[in-house]
Amino acid sequence: MALFRIARYEEQEKSSSAEDQAQVLLRRLRVQAQERQLKKQKQQEAEAETSSPGDVAPGPPGPAQTSLSSPAPEEPKRKAKKRKRGDGSPRRLEKSESETDPMSSQKGTSSPRKPKRKKKKKTGKSCEEQGDKKDSTRACEPSAEASEPQHSVLILGVPDKKALPKVQPFLPKWLAEPSQVQKSVKNDLVPIQDIPGIHPCLQKKLKTNGIMSYFPVQAAVIPALLESASHGFLVGRGGYQPSDICVSAPTGSGKTLSFVIPVIQVLSERVVCHIRALVVLPTKELAQQVSKVFNIYADGTALRIAQITGQKSLAKEQEILVQKTDSGYCSLADIVVATPGRLVDHIDQTPGFSLRQLRFLIIDEADRMIDSMHQSWLPRVVKAVFQGDSAPGSSPLFQRVEPRAITAASTSQPQMPLQKLLFSATLTRNPEKLQELGLYQPRLFSTGPDSQGSVAQPGTEQDGEGKYAFPAGLSHFYVPCTLNSKPLAILHLVRNMKFSRVLCFTNSREVSHRLFLLVKAFGGVPVAEFSSRFGPGQRKMILKQFEQGKIQLLISTDATARGIDVKGVKLVLNYDAPQYIRTYVHRVGRTARAGNTGLAFTLLLRVQEQKFLQMLREARAPELGKHVIRSEHLKSLVPQYEEALSELQKTIRNEWKQKKA
Numbered sequence: 001m002a003l004f005r006i007a008r009y010e011e012q013e014k015s016s017s018a019e020d021q022a023q024v025l026l027r028r029l030r031v032q033a034q035e036r037q038l039k040k041q042k043q044q045e046a047e048a049e050t051s052s053p054g055d056v057a058p059g060p061p062g063p064a065q066t067s068l069s070s071p072a073p074e075e076p077k078r079k080a081k082k083r084k085r086g087d088g089s090p091r092r093l094e095k096s097e098s099e100t101d102p103m104s105s106q107k108g109t110s111s112p113r114k115p116k117r118k119k120k121k122k123t124g125k126s127c128e129e130q131g132d133k134k135d136s137t138r139a140c141e142p143s144a145e146a147s148e149p150q151h152s153v154l155i156l157g158v159p160d161k162k163a164l165p166k167v168q169p170f171l172p173k174w175l176a177e178p179s180q181v182q183k184s185v186k187n188d189l190v191p192i193q194d195i196p197g198i199h200p201c202l203q204k205k206l207k208t209n210g211i212m213s214y215f216p217v218q219a220a221v222i223p224a225l226l227e228s229a230s231h232g233f234l235v236g237r238g239g240y241q242p243s244d245i246c247v248s249a250p251t252g253s254g255k256t257l258s259f260v261i262p263v264i265q266v267l268s269e270r271v272v273c274h275i276r277a278l279v280v281l282p283t284k285e286l287a288q289q290v291s292k293v294f295n296i297y298a299d300g301t302a303l304r305i306a307q308i309t310g311q312k313s314l315a316k317e318q319e320i321l322v323q324k325t326d327s328g329y330c331s332l333a334d335i336v337v338a339t340p341g342r343l344v345d346h347i348d349q350t351p352g353f354s355l356r357q358l359r360f361l362i363i364d365e366a367d368r369m370i371d372s373m374h375q376s377w378l379p380r381v382v383k384a385v386f387q388g389d390s391a392p393g394s395s396p397l398f399q400r401v402e403p404r405a406i407t408a409a410s411t412s413q414p415q416m417p418l419q420k421l422l423f424s425a426t427l428t429r430n431p432e433k434l435q436e437l438g439l440y441q442p443r444l445f446s447t448g449p450d451s452q453g454s455v456a457q458p459g460t461e462q463d464g465e466g467k468y469a470f471p472a473g474l475s476h477f478y479v480p481c482t483l484n485s486k487p488l489a490i491l492h493l494v495r496n497m498k499f500s501r502v503l504c505f506t507n508s509r510e511v512s513h514r515l516f517l518l519v520k521a522f523g524g525v526p527v528a529e530f531s532s533r534f535g536p537g538q539r540k541m542i543l544k545q546f547e548q549g550k551i552q553l554l555i556s557t558d559a560t561a562r563g564i565d566v567k568g569v570k571l572v573l574n575y576d577a578p579q580y581i582r583t584y585v586h587r588v589g590r591t592a593r594a595g596n597t598g599l600a601f602t603l604l605l606r607v608q609e610q611k612f613l614q615m616l617r618e619a620r621a622p623e624l625g626k627h628v629i630r631s632e633h634l635k636s637l638v639p640q641y642e643e644a645l646s647e648l649q650k651t652i653r654n655e656w657k658q659k660k661a
């Protein structure tokens with residue numbers, strides 16, 4: 001057995017990767033203890049030497065002494081060892097080793113009187129033969145260390161393979177401790193008359209539209225908004241400025257009415273028409289839907305609603321926004337519902353379009369709108385709101401300054417606050433992203449499954465925040481499929497379940513188009529497609545027909561995944577699995593709305609299964625069932641399907657020719 005081992009770099013690398021962390025730690029401790037013992041021993045030796053110069057030098061250092069980090073003391077030690085071996089009396093070291101070994105037991109300790117070589121041999125044998133663990137730990141230790149001395153060696157640059165603990169970003173209090181909103185839109189209803197401050201006419205209108213009681217999110221948000229506007233359009237006493245409000249509640253939980261009702265209530269007291277509420281949404285269809293709701297509840301008041309989405313020409317939209325009079329421009333709209341691009345067009349190009357009296361800025365589908373911040377529509381809006389007094393349309397009565405520290409001077413003049421209201425079923429909890437909105441002392445209302453701690457990992461799509469609440473009435477399943485059987489599975493589900501309105505999502509407009517052509521060629525199912533292939537007018541018509549039940553199966557891209565509220569959609573099919581949890585939440589959220597039940601099926605290829613199921617587990621989605629379609633159920637469809645396939649080929653060829661021509 002070699003007493004001196006040279007730790008080779010490769011050996012160290014191998015062993016360190018194979019060794020358990022605990023063992024490495026243990027060895028380090030042992031080495032430290034040995035070093036301490038050795039020091040002590042040296043001292044004793046020195047003392048002994050001074051008393052009797054003919055005595056032996058201390059024995060060789062333990063294997064740990066071959067450390068790369070402490071090469072200097074190596075040489076004198078070696079000399080000492082040589083001397084010791086020469087006279088064959090390393091007893092003192094033997095003893096010290098057994099004493100310093102933290103794993104050693106008193107049982108079976110070799111007699112210090114026996115010569116070292118003999119004793120080592122003996123102990124080695126006995127541990128092999130007897131297999132006694134305790135003894136072998138102690139007695140075999142030196143040889144084990146001699147063969148593996150590397151663990152005391154510090155290798156620089158070797159990557160640590162330990163999985164790093166997940167860093168949990170620190171959340172601001174308003175995000176970590178939101179105002180909890182009840183979840184059940186069936187059980188946690190609040191009678192309309194129980195929320196004060198809503199005009200009787202508005203209450204009556206709610207009832208005529210089938211709203212007999214408020215959903216939980218409405219019961220929480222409406223009073224908060226009314227309270228924040230209790231000083232009318234101005235800031236409160238002492239410069240009190242209302243908090244911005246963020247709402248995170250499941251799809252179909254009634255978020256739209258939770259801002260429509262208080263905004264109409266507050267604005268109905270206005271005297272002069274100015275743009276006082278601006279709703280920004282990501283798509284034209286959503287803007288249409290929301291302005292329809294505003295129109296319903298503003299009916300009978302003096303309030304006027306304008307929609308600016310690019311559906312009409314800029315000039316036509318300008319006509320409904322501003323009017324030129326002898327004394328200058330005056331606004332024709334109190335509430336503007338807009339898409340971001342068109343809004344910026346009007347800020348830039350419409351004379352007299354003023355946001356200087358804007359009181360509410362409502363950002364619906366807020367997480368999606370944050371994604372579109374690169375269009376920098378928000379800074380443009382804020383700039384338009386807080387323009388200097390010299391700007392046209394400015395009123396000497398009010399001073400508009402961005403929120404800042406309150407001073408006696410700042411409160412001396414009446415001010416109008418701008419309150420931002422954010423709504424989404426998948427509101428981000430990523431403080432970095434939310435920061436882009438410049439919120440003022442925000443307050444969060446949330447129904448999230450675990451509002452605490454579902455925190456964003458910046459830079460990831462799921463943001464780690466991806467724990468969203470799903471509608472209670474939703475049952476969702478995945479369907480294992482092969483690539484070839486996917487269209488057949490869709491046909492089987494649609495025909496079998498016989499629902500009058502089915503929404504089917506794909507990941508691209510090309511796939512939507514082909515699937516549409518295939519189902520159409522197959523026959524028997526009234527089908528349409530919805531994507532950016534069509535203009536806004538056509539899309540509006542398709543949605544209307546779907547609402548009316550004239551279309552049974554609407555094959556769509558994610559253009560209809562968010563916010564679209566079509567009553568009676570009982571089934572959602574994901575022909576293509578969505579890539580992100582947010583997309584999944586919104587897609588399946590087209591069903592099971594307003595406390596109703598709904599079904600969702602996602603077709604998954606075998607290669608997609610694991611990742612998709614993992615994504616849902618991480619989102620803490622309700623349990624996803626497995627729905628297997630047996631091949632005999634599809635067999636009967638095959639002959640007709642093959643005919644449809646050849647028809648599809650012809651159609652696509654013709655389309656190509658037409659395109660080329």
Ligand SMILES: Nc1ncnc2c1ncn2[C@@H]1O[C@H](COP(=O)(O)OP(=O)(O)OP(=O)(O)O)[C@@H](O)[C@H]1O
Nearest residue numbers: 211213214215251252253254255256425563565594
């Ligand atoms: N209090 C209520 N009682 C009955 N039905 C309601 C009530 N509030 C809203 N609804 C209905 O619930 C449906 C969903 O409402 P809404 O579109 O506002 O949901 P949402 O939370 O905005 O959903 P999404 O996140 O998908 O946009 C609508 O058809 C609406 O008319």
